[in-house]
Amino acid sequence: MSLRVFVPCETTALSLGAEDVATLISREAAARGLKIELVRNGSRGLFWLEPLVEVDDGTGRRAFGPVEPGDVASLLDSHFGDDHPLALGPTDELPWLKKQQRVTFARLGVTDPVSLDDYRATGGFDGLHHALELTPQQLVDRVKASGLRGRGGAAFPTGIKWQTVLDAAGAQKYIVCNADEGDSGTFADRLVMECDPYMLIEGMIIAGLAVGATQGYIYLREEYPLAHRHLDLAIARAEAAGYLGNNIQNSGRAFALEVRLGAGAYICGEETSLLESLEGKRGMVRAKPPLPAIEGLFGLPTVVNNVLSLAAVPSILRDGPEHYAGFGVERSRGTLPFQLAGNIAQGGLVELAFGHSLRELIEDFGGGSASGRPVRAVQVGGPLGAYLSPAQFDTALDYEAFSAIGAVLGHGGVVVFDDSVDMAEQARFSMEFCVEESCGKCTPCRIGSTRGVEVIDRIMRGENRDANMALLEDLCDTMIQGSLCAMGGMTPFPVKSAYTLFPEDFQRQGGEA
């Protein structure tokens, strides 16, 4: 067989020059009269090695990386030999991959993202075919039995949410996929959509069958142009192949799917704000109740689920709920794709069962900071998540253990900072972000965050430090208690953790003015 060469078509790989590498490989191979088949796969999620090129001569895939355009000629000269300085050996044997428990992300980087054949050849649509034989209640029961909890942040049991929508009366019901992934340090949703879009589509069809919804929307953030392309193409192909439309695989059941773009508003990741936005309005948060499950999109029963929650569904149906529930600990069942980001030597996607420690993630997988300096702080769970200090790194990665230390796992983003970080600056940024992104409905969030920036500025200048620290504390408590949603209600988490764990940074410049 001819040599198959894989070059990822995924945002991070592309951001580091994968397109040039792909073009050069074609060109240099042609110049040498070497016959190759160039496949654009997804990324394996080992971002520090991107662009990661793989080759398969029929004996299995071997990896090379990070490949820069200047390396292409020598790679071809060596016939992708194992003695090339960039050779990493068989891809599946890379320790960083081997130590993971890839369930949702089993296909990541293995296949051509938009190839239906690749998808089907790797177990794709098996879950759907099984689902078509079950009743809606049986489907909901499977999801309940899997123990799956929402991966968007709040960790609400997915099966229970589906049950509510199944039981709600409504001529029309909706499945809305929350693909707004606004948290800094997260990219797992993006990887699903760019590298395995059919899995999300399949999960949404199954959700539709389970609750009786025939229309789905993927609310995608505008910042993800490649995910948009891949999703649109995958939807078109799935439609043409009879997986979407009025007669799914000749079952007589219907499901239609459409991507809708957001417009750069973090708050639109909050589910009620997202629904307002989908309805064509400002993304103002709605008070709950009524729950979206009862009165959601256009006032009708709606499932709103994160990309990862929906993407877990096909494998739950295919391999059985017990298999999924077999991973994890206590009430945190299954796996969570952690995203190692920021100042980290080996960043990327680490899918693990719940229960490992944060230290394993940062030290074993992450290899410490990218700068080589000591790690000083880590923010887990996005911009509303607390900062943690190395003393807390032995905390187990499960929802309850994190909430016990006043932190959140959220969407699984882990952002690492080295010792050059100024935690007062970080606290100030949390408030500033809230000023930028507040929907403006409640005063503690809208005005409180602006006051928060001002108070922290005074503290950083050393003005009346004690009085201003007391004021900041007060302000944080007011925001926590008086906000309608977690935007205002959780912005104080990173702020408080910053001044509690790193008080020295709030006393830096000058003395009392």
Add this chain to the structure above:
Amino acid sequence: MRACRVVTTPGQERPGLTHCKWRWFDAPPAPFYKVDTVMDETQAGVLDTVETIVTSLKHKPGALLPILHGIQDHFGYIPDVAIGVIARHLRSTAADVHGVVSFYHYFRSEQPGRHVVELCRAEACQARGARALESHAKARLGVDYGQTTADRSITLKPVYCLGNCATGPSVRVGEQIKGRMDPARFDRLVDDLTTYKLELN
């Protein structure tokens, strides 16, 4: 009229796709919109185009955001005159439509420069030097966020995360995202963007 991104006809694929089809990026990115077109178009022409876009999308449930995207994809911004047209078609008020446009960071009411350069300001990029890059970029371009360079080549914008958080600082230009950006690479990027402009002329 350039087709707007939101109206993807099912089954329609980009022409000339082979197995190595994912080569969206190897041609120089077509300008997102044509500034020249806007300047040539009379107000009536603008209104016509807006009518076409609105009419093609207004049947969608919750059509306002798709419509605004369609308009901004075409013109690069939401011209003031579009507001009334949209309001009429959606049986809404100009104030309401305007309220929506102003709520979202992405929509803009003024014509941007030929390229929009977005710098990621979020935490994971901060941890990799985004703050220093930000000061450098502002100084190099001589503008603050939301402003356009005097030669109208570049509009600088903040963005909060591009999902490229393990290999930041990240910068976006059109549909391209660039990682591990430092001041030197930023200068080269700016040079490329401004050179490209000369080639067009």
